[in-house]
Amino acid sequence: MNKLSLFGLLGLVIRRDLLLAMRRRADVLTTLIFFVMVVSLFPLGVGPEAEMLRKMASGVVWVAALLSSMLSLPRMFSADYLDGTLEQMLLAPQSLTALVLGKIVAHWMLSGLPLVLIAPVLGLQFDMSLQALWMLVVALLLGTPILSMIGAIGAALTLGLRGGGVLVSLLVLPLCIPVLIFGAGAVDAVNSGMSAVSNLSLLGAFMLFALVFTPFVAAQALRISME
Amino acid sequence: MAINWFKYSAPTTFYGLAGKLIPFFAWPSAILFVIGLYIGFFVAPTDAVQSEAYRIMFIHVPASILSMFIYLIMAGYAALGLIFKTRLSAMMAQALAPTGALFAFISLWTGALWGKPMWGAWWVWDARLTSELILLFLYLGFISLHASIDDVRRADKASALLAIVGSVNVPIIYFSVKWWNTLHQGSTIKFSGTSMHIAMQEAIFALLAACWLYVIAMSLARVRSIILEREANTTWVNSLLEVRS
Numbered sequence: 491m492n493k494l495s496l497f498g499l500l501g502l503v504i505r506r507d508l509l510l511a512m513r514r515r516a517d518v519l520t521t522l523i524f525f526v527m528v529v530s531l532f533p534l535g536v537g538p539e540a541e542m543l544r545k546m547a548s549g550v551v552w553v554a555a556l557l558s559s560m561l562s563l564p565r566m567f568s569a570d571y572l573d574g575t576l577e578q579m580l581l582a583p584q585s586l587t588a589l590v591l592g593k594i595v596a597h598w599m600l601s602g603l604p605l606v607l608i609a610p611v612l613g614l615q616f617d618m619s620l621q622a623l624w625m626l627v628v629a630l631l632l633g634t635p636i637l638s639m640i641g642a643i644g645a646a647l648t649l650g651l652r653g654g655g656v657l658v659s660l661l662v663l664p665l666c667i668p669v670l671i672f673g674a675g676a677v678d679a680v681n682s683g684m685s686a687v688s689n690l691s692l693l694g695a696f697m698l699f700a701l702v703f704t705p706f707v708a709a710q711a712l713r714i715s716m717e
Numbered sequence: 718m719a720i721n722w723f724k725y726s727a728p729t730t731f732y733g734l735a736g737k738l739i740p741f742f743a744w745p746s747a748i749l750f751v752i753g754l755y756i757g758f759f760v761a762p763t764d765a766v767q768s769e770a771y772r773i774m775f776i777h778v779p780a781s782i783l784s785m786f787i788y789l790i791m792a793g794y795a796a797l798g799l800i801f802k803t804r805l806s807a808m809m810a811q812a813l814a815p816t817g818a819l820f821a822f823i824s825l826w827t828g829a830l831w832g833k834p835m836w837g838a839w840w841v842w843d844a845r846l847t848s849e850l851i852l853l854f855l856y857l858g859f860i861s862l863h864a865s866i867d868d869v870r871r872a873d874k875a876s877a878l879l880a881i882v883g884s885v886n887v888p889i890i891y892f893s894v895k896w897w898n899t900l901h902q903g904s905t906i907k908f909s910g911t912s913m914h915i916a917m918q919e920a921i922f923a924l925l926a927a928c929w930l931y932v933i934a935m936s937l938a939r940v941r942s943i944i945l946e947r948e949a950n951t952t953w954v955n956s957l958l959e960v961r962s
Contacts, residue, residue, distance in 0.1 A: 643878075647879060648865075652865065657865055660857065661858045664855050665883065671893045714878065
């Protein structure tokens with residue numbers, strides 16, 4: 491067997507996961523529908539005053555993004571775990587960290603990216619300004635990968651457990667709070683006429699930090715879970 | 718004579734040692750509690766600004782300090798257990814978690830009781846309150862992850878990893894929440910001296926020491942139970958006097 495390069499491996503894993511997801515589109519769509527639904531519930535709950543909705547829009551979108559990414563987390567490894575593919579991945583001569591990174595990227599493309607793309611439409615429902623919408627997309631683009639990355643650790647730790655779905659939210663949500671704060675903060679900064687650079691920088695720093703460490707930690711977590 | 722440094726890292730030997738040590742921590746803790754509370758409630762003068770309500774901080778401050786400190790100790794034990802595969806470290810981490818969660822809860826509870834007369838609200842979304850709440854969530858996550866894995870060794874390792882990830886994340890959470898909003902008053906005890914009355918200091922340090930000793934005694938007692946539970950099928954446990962009777 492010829493040795494794969496790192497990027498070759500990444501591409502292979504991502505392509506495979508995307509292909510599998512495309513064969514079962516319903517899974518991806520449910521997450522997206524859930525996201526749209528949660529966001530749409532808020533105006534019904536708090537009332538339709540445009541002023542208030544405009545103020546809370548970024549927070550609502552972010553919380554909904556957090557929740558819907560939790561919803562899709564248990565799926566990150568479970569299918570591979572159940573049919574034994576994960577075991578083969580652990581035995582593969584390639585780095586498990588890179589494999590996990592590939593799965594994280596695929597997970598983000600399936601659960602994070604659709605949210606980013608549909609968020610502006612939801613923002614319009616909340617009467618957000620064009621600038622704020624633009625900032626929301628940028629912040630979500632920086633923030634949602636972090637959710638997938640931290641989530642991978644939780645998904646790996648709770649692999650194959652009873653009630654894993656609820657447990658993973660319990661473990662991962664507290665760790666994702668900084669993302670929520672800076673992500674929603676960036677949009678609020680734009681709304682109040684300030685620069686969002688600091689929020690975006692911190693979000694970017696957090697993303698790079700997570701990018702360096704979380705694939706490795708999630709790989710270790712997988713090894714623990716598969717012993 | 719060579720000293721065997723690792724003698725007490727075995728649950729078998731540590732079980733007995735912990736049993737002997739508990740009274741040395743429990744009794745001073747009880748005495749210091751009485752002294753600290755007495756000074757706090759009867760000797761310390763009434764605060765000029767906050768009147769009597771400030772006395773809540775004699776409980777609140779030690780509980781908050783320890784709730785944060787215990788998380789670090791717990792993560793430290795978890796790391797030791799993960800790196801050196803020492804069984805006892807993982808048990809210590811498991812034993813510390815409920816006490817840490819308890820202190821985080823007490824800290825929030827007393828904070829709310831103090832906040833009502835001071836700020837006029839039971840709960841304010843300020844940086845320290847929020848990060849203390851998140852800390853409680855982290856403890857609960859640790860405990861529930863450990864509880865939901867049947868295989869003890871996997872549970873130890875998985876929760877250890879979670880504790881380490883959590884401890885790396887705690888400063889990030891703390892600063893993010895801090896920049897998000899700050900309303901809480903700054904700390905009064907600083908390394909460059911303090912503006913507090915001497916009796917208040919005495920009470921607070923006595924209660925801090927009392928809580929500290931309580932944590933040690935409590936986690937030793939709990940680790941003894943954990944050892945018994947996990948080693949229930951071994952001969953040394955079954956030959957113990959308290960088990961046989």
